[in-house]
Amino acid sequence: MAGLPPEGQPAPDDGRLPDGALDRLGERGFGIYVHVPFCASRCGYCDFNTYAPGELGSAGRTDAASWLEAALAEIDLAGTVLGAAPGGLPRVDTVFVGGGTPTLVPIDYLSQVKSRIEETFGFTNDVEITTEANPDSVDPASLEALRTAGFTRISLGMQSARSHVLAVLDRRHTPGRAVQAAQEARKAGFEHVNLDLIYGTPGETDADWSASLSAAVAAGVDHVSAYALIVEDGTRLARQISKGVLPMPDDDVLADRYVMADDALGRAGLTWYEVSNWAADESARCRHNELYWRSGDWWGVGPGAHSHVGGVRWWNLRHPGRYADRLAAKASPAQAREILAVEDRRVEDVMLRLRLAEGLPLTVLDADGRAAAARAHADGLLDVRDDRAVLTRRGRLLADAVVRDLLT
CATH class of the missing domain: 3.20.20.70 (Aldolase class I)
Known part of the structure; x- marks a missing residue:
């Protein structure tokens, strides 16, 4: 059976999101x-x-x-x-x-x-x-x-x-x-x-x-x-x-x-x-x-589906029957949610965008991260150009390790 979702915080029955979560809805798609x-x-x-x-x-x-x-x-x-x-x-x-x-x-x-x-x-x-x-x-x-x-x-x-x-x-x-x-x-x-x-x-x-x-x-x-x-x-x-x-x-x-x-x-x-x-x-x-x-916004429909809007992530009840029962009762099927702090969102940005061929803007990294990017470039793991870091093929093979170094 599938792995368990994180525990998270209680999600409101009406599905309402915290203040500010909708302010920039859809700006990243x-x-x-x-x-x-x-x-x-x-x-x-x-x-x-x-x-x-x-x-x-x-x-x-x-x-x-x-x-x-x-x-x-x-x-x-x-x-x-x-x-x-x-x-x-x-x-x-x-x-x-x-x-x-x-x-x-x-x-x-x-x-x-x-x-x-x-x-x-x-x-x-x-x-x-x-x-x-x-x-x-x-x-x-x-x-x-x-x-x-x-x-x-x-x-x-x-x-x-x-x-x-x-x-x-x-x-x-x-x-x-x-x-x-x-x-x-x-x-x-x-x-x-x-x-x-x-x-x-x-x-x-x-x-x-x-x-x-x-x-x-x-x-x-x-x-x-x-x-x-x-x-x-x-x-x-x-x-x-x-x-x-x-x-x-x-x-x-x-x-x-x-x-x-x-x-x-x-x-x-x-x-x-x-x-x-x-x-x-x-x-x-x-x-x-x-x-x-690219950390856009999406709503996940269905049992166990995950959603992300404005730095709020939530996940639905996994069992199809329990999921359907909640909606039949006019309640949100969300099991729990988490509100990502600014630093959490930056970390996710690095983890996800570095995987793309367009690379990661160096401005997303802190001083230690930029120093780590320079070392990765010297080691042949990153191609750094135009203030962006792009994984080389060798870097793609070690992508998780490169990300850890950039965030350490």
């Missing part, structure tokens, strides 16, 4: 995240707030129809809470429907959620509307329906092109299905198609990873995300490793695989714009994720 908590089965490495058949028991308000009713109610709540902003409600720049597997619920439900967001807030002229999907949860007809409903971007969980790697990850789709689904999405008219890959799975070889990269490139997508496998506590994979059934991913191997990805994707015309993300051009970047990395 505004988005809506929608969490769909259902999966056909649980992948062995996953610790997200998702539920496979049978995991929710017979509790009430846990089906897709109850989820839809609650999600629409939370969008209405968001409109009421954020409508108190001095400048009124912001228009939505990005919508991202994630999970779980969003495409397990009827597409009409996703369309209703998208329409309610548009009715409540309005969309910017170039709004980006994304859904995640498993390759085996879509087909040409459903992809055309999603595109007709207004979705502009789709992110498909490919993970690997090798069957034995997919088996270790407990993925259900066949090796070639992700590529086929990506091509079907392009044919359906999606403006942007992303494939998600994972490297470092126990039993994966360099040849396996190279084949996965080649397959992703051959799919003709304009965006690829590649993530090192992280062994999360409480997952089936973690238990297998603790029992010695599978080996722990090796850090040196993970670094080599990252270099392989950067080389292969670069040759294919995809350029890194965030440590784990490559795009064909600026328009192909995932703008919703850029909103996160």
Whole structure:
């Protein structure tokens, strides 16, 4: 099961935010995240707030129809809470429907959620509307329906092109299905198609990873995300490793695989714009994720969803039934919240913006941080130019350590 959220402070039943939190609403962009908590089965490495058949028991308000009713109610709540902003409600720049597997619920439900967001807030002229999907949860007809409903971007969980790697990850789709689904999405008219890959799975070889990269490139997508496998506590994979059934991913191997990805994707015309993300051009970047990395504002709809507005972060009740019950009672589904101090916000700014290819303004750093940036530049970890610090490729491999040094 998924890891627990922080404890935080009590959140008010009406969802109201502290004084001042709405003063600059949307200045760094505004988005809506929608969490769909259902999966056909649980992948062995996953610790997200998702539920496979049978995991929710017979509790009430846990089906897709109850989820839809609650999600629409939370969008209405968001409109009421954020409508108190001095400048009124912001228009939505990005919508991202994630999970779980969003495409397990009827597409009409996703369309209703998208329409309610548009009715409540309005969309910017170039709004980006994304859904995640498993390759085996879509087909040409459903992809055309999603595109007709207004979705502009789709992110498909490919993970690997090798069957034995997919088996270790407990993925259900066949090796070639992700590529086929990506091509079907392009044919359906999606403006942007992303494939998600994972490297470092126990039993994966360099040849396996190279084949996965080649397959992703051959799919003709304009965006690829590649993530090192992280062994999360409480997952089936973690238990297998603790029992010695599978080996722990090796850090040196993970670094080599990252270099392989950067080389292969670069040759294919995809350029890194965030440590784990490559795009064909600026328009192909995932703008919703850029909103996160640039500390923008967003409201998270759904069980366990997190939100951030004006330095206030809150998170919803995780269980779909409890989440729906709160909204049925006309109360906020927030479990708790935290109010970030100025220094907390600066630290997050450094942690997130340094991961971007555009780098971090040196003015965000204090004197010790600027001295650390100079040392990192001398060590070949940072490229410092025009008063900005940008990770080199070697620096990307050691990004967490570089951030720690800048903040120490």
